[in-house]
Amino acid sequence: xxxxxxxxxxxxxxxxxxxxxxxxxxxxxxxxxxxxxxxxxxxxxxxxxxxxxxxxxxxxxxxxxxxxxxxxxxxxxxxxxxxxxxxxxxxxxxxxxxxxxxxxxxxxxxxxxxx
Amino acid sequence: xxxxxxxxxxxxxxxxxxxxxxxxxxxxxxxxxxxxxxxxxxxxxxxxxxxxxxxxxxxxxxxxxxxxxxxxxxxxxxxxxxxxxxxxxxxxxxxxxxxxxxxxxxxxxxxxxxxx
Numbered sequence: 001x002x003x004x005x006x007x008x009x010x011x012x013x014x015x016x017x018x019x020x021x022x023x024x025x026x027x028x029x030x031x032x033x034x035x036x037x038x039x040x041x042x043x044x045x046x047x048x049x050x051x052x053x054x055x056x057x058x059x060x061x062x063x064x065x066x067x068x069x070x071x072x073x074x075x076x077x078x079x080x081x082x083x084x085x086x087x088x089x090x091x092x093x094x095x096x097x098x099x100x101x102x103x104x105x106x107x108x109x110x111x112x113x114x115x
Numbered sequence: 116x117x118x119x120x121x122x123x124x125x126x127x128x129x130x131x132x133x134x135x136x137x138x139x140x141x142x143x144x145x146x147x148x149x150x151x152x153x154x155x156x157x158x159x160x161x162x163x164x165x166x167x168x169x170x171x172x173x174x175x176x177x178x179x180x181x182x183x184x185x186x187x188x189x190x191x192x193x194x195x196x197x198x199x200x201x202x203x204x205x206x207x208x209x210x211x212x213x214x215x216x217x218x219x220x221x222x223x224x225x226x227x228x229x230x231x
Binding site for chain 1 (some may be wrong): 147149151156157158159160164165167218219220221223224
């Protein structure tokens with residue numbers, strides 16, 4: 001079974017621009033979560049989607065948004081990019097068996113650099 | 116609120132020796148604990164998890180972890196380290212709250228270096 005895929009793997013943007021990152025979960029997985037990883041803040045939860053609905057959101061400004069499609073693929077968008085948005089953005093999927101013991105499986109990440 | 120602490124930023128061990136990467140947690144409720152490993156320029160790979168039951172959990176690549184409720188710890192161990200185990204290791208916790216949130220709270224990570 002193929003793993004979580006994320007595109008693109010690398011992005012370079014300038015301040016003020018916006019960016020869209022894509023995530024395709026493991027086949028059959030319906031829950032998708034996004035995390036931001038930076039050297040200073042570590043791994044921080046952004047949001048979680050299930051059945052096209054945002055179920056939970058982390059403590060990030062409104063410039064960070066996301067959505068999930070009917071095939072469980074997910075996108076996240078960052079508008080008005082700031083230098084501090086430079087990070088590795090990780091997507092994780094889980095099978096959503098109805099209990100919180102599900103394992104989240106991570107993709108390789110998208111490395112975003114904001115200049 | 117839930118939190119995870121990895122008290123060591125860096126752990127060095129000689130190849131063939133046992134290794135331990137420490138993790139302590141703070142939660143209100145029953146914790147679900149996870150270990151992940153990250154290689155350079157890669158995502159996180161799942162190693163093992165503790166949900167309930169046996170306090171000793173066995174995972175991938177010969178790793179195991181011991182859940183200790185009284186010490187609120189979940190240390191990762193391996194009897195004999197390999198150079199290829201050198202990577203960044205993350206401990207994470209999840210607690211069921213209203214809304215069944217599945218977010219993981221991660222520790223700051225421990226860089227493991229296995230010396231040949």
